[in-house]
Each structure stands twice: as structure tokens, then as C-alpha cells.
Amino acid sequence: MQDGNSRTASDILATTQTWKEAGRSVALATVVETWGSAPRPTGSHLVIDADGNFEGSVSGGCVEGAVVAEAIDVIETGKPAMLEFGVADETAWRVGLSCGGRIRVYVEPVN
Amino acid sequence: MDLSLLRQMNVERAARRAAILVTDMTAGSQRLIKRNVAYSDDPLAEEFDKRFLSGKSGLVKTDAGEAFLTVSVPAPRLVLIGAVHISQALVPMAEIAGFNVSVIDPRTAFATEDRFPGSSLLADWPEDVLKVEPLDPYTAVAAVTHDPKIDDYPLMEALKTGCFYVGALGSKKTHGKRLERFREAGLSENVMSRIEAPIGLDIGAASPQEIAVAVLASVIKALRKPEGVSP
16 A cells, blocks of 8 residues: 555655646656666656756655656656666666666656 | 646545546556545456555456556555553564554553554544544554454444454454444444454464454454455
């Protein structure tokens, strides 16, 4: 049912609302699927603003940089994006999950 | 995500009400399902039932393709009826395990700050306390006073509310008498069978501290492996 993760996840949703209401352009990233030993469970959130400020996590810090960069694009275009990270992915050489897991992250603008 | 949907979701969360944000991964459209607003007409209704119990977010297959369910459920609470020896051990253990814990006992000799330093302690009758802080499905209730005048009301309330765990201290004989009273009060056998009595996981607990471990184990089991939900 509930755990530390879901509590953190909902704190991020509260932060998302606060940032948006303060007039910042915001995107929300959500872990929608995991395989293997992914560091953060499905439903974990990361909120990002247009300046690259962020709160929360979608991994143990391994791929947040790449998600933030994508999120800034999502904020500019207004279109959601699906990202995938993991050792099976060629991007793993640049940004990957050291634990060997694989995750899919949905990034959407908050309007 | 629409800001108004996000606001509604945060409102539900702040009020300790469960909600699910449904995101259609193909169309990108979103809708919010609230646990206390009927959703049985929704094609995903059965899935929502399971998710409200498990609290887990995840992808589901739909006619249109795929949908992601962001499940928001309140943090788990443990309400202890009785500021007794078991509770003195159980409060810190349950807090370490991540529960918000409160202790209710109208007997001011038991409910003292000295015995429960820094705890959420309510030296009042459960009838009065629960009016102000009602139970909800994400709350566990353990009644450990041995006194029907104190235990019965919150136990019945917990059953009516659908608290995820309901336990009562007492021997089989004591519990038999309790069931007789509840039957007279109009509770069904099915509902009454949800009471765990004798209380706690059967680990042969002997001391109050060991019983506290057994009760906490039962509460965690009810939280993590709810009946009717596959792991």
C-alpha cells in the first residue's frame, strides 16, 4: 500500500503544484515501468523547471541529468516524451543505470 | 498534466483520501478517479479496486492501448486503543517502521506523557476522539485495553470503516464474548471475521514487548499482502 516512496512521490506532486502556481514552466517525469533491479519504483516522480531546477528522483542519480535535459525540451515544445534507460540501451554508455536495471520514464508538461 | 487535475489530486491527498490519476499513454489524455466517488461504470473499475488496496502505481492494458495509473493513497496510520505496556513498546517500533501512530485511552493514569514521551497521546474516550479524527481504510486499529467499555466502540467503527487491519487483545473466551456483543449490535459474521484475535502474528510472543512485535508484524502483513490482491 503506502510507503516511503509513495510519500515522497506525493510530496513531489505538491512541489509541482507550488512551482506551477508560482508561475514557473514545469515538466513532470514519472517512472512508468521498470525491469530488473531498478533503483526507484514505478510511480516515482521528478519535477523540473525551465531553468533545469529539479526535485525528486527517478533513479539513484544515474539518469536524472538526461531526464532534466529532455524535460527542458518538453517544456519548450509542450509535447510529452517517453524515455528509456538501461544497460541494454546504447545510451547506457553515456547515461545508464549502474545497477543493471532498465526503466521507462514519461515526461509531460504541466499546463 | 493539467494543473487543475494536479490540484485536485493534492487536495485528496491532504484530506487522507485515495485517488488515481489515469494517463492514456496513446492519446495523452488524463482523468482523476477518487475512491469515495463511484467509479463502477469505468472500464478499469476492477483495476482501480486492486490499486486502491495495493497503493501501487503502474501500467495497465486498455482497449485503446496502455494507461499509466498514478496511485495516491494516504500514509499508513496505526491507532492504538489503550495506553498499556504493549503500546509503550509498540509506539516506537511502529514509528520506526514508518507508521503515524496515535494512542487513545480515557484512563488518565495510563495515558501520561511520562509513559509515552513525545507520542501522539489522546487521553479521551475513543467515541470523542474518532469524531474529530475519523478512521479511514488506510488506518490500522489495535485495541489492547481488555476493557469492552473502551475497546468495543473503536473496533466496531474500524470494521464499519474498512480499516486495513483490525486487531483485539484477549483470549479466545474474551473474544467469544466480544463477538456476542457485536452480533447483538447487528454486525455480520463476515465483517466480524476481519478482527484478528488473539491479536498478532503467532510467533509465541510472551512479554508485552514481544506481543508488540507480533502486532506490528500482523499490521505490516495486512498492509503489504492485503487479501484479494496478488503480490
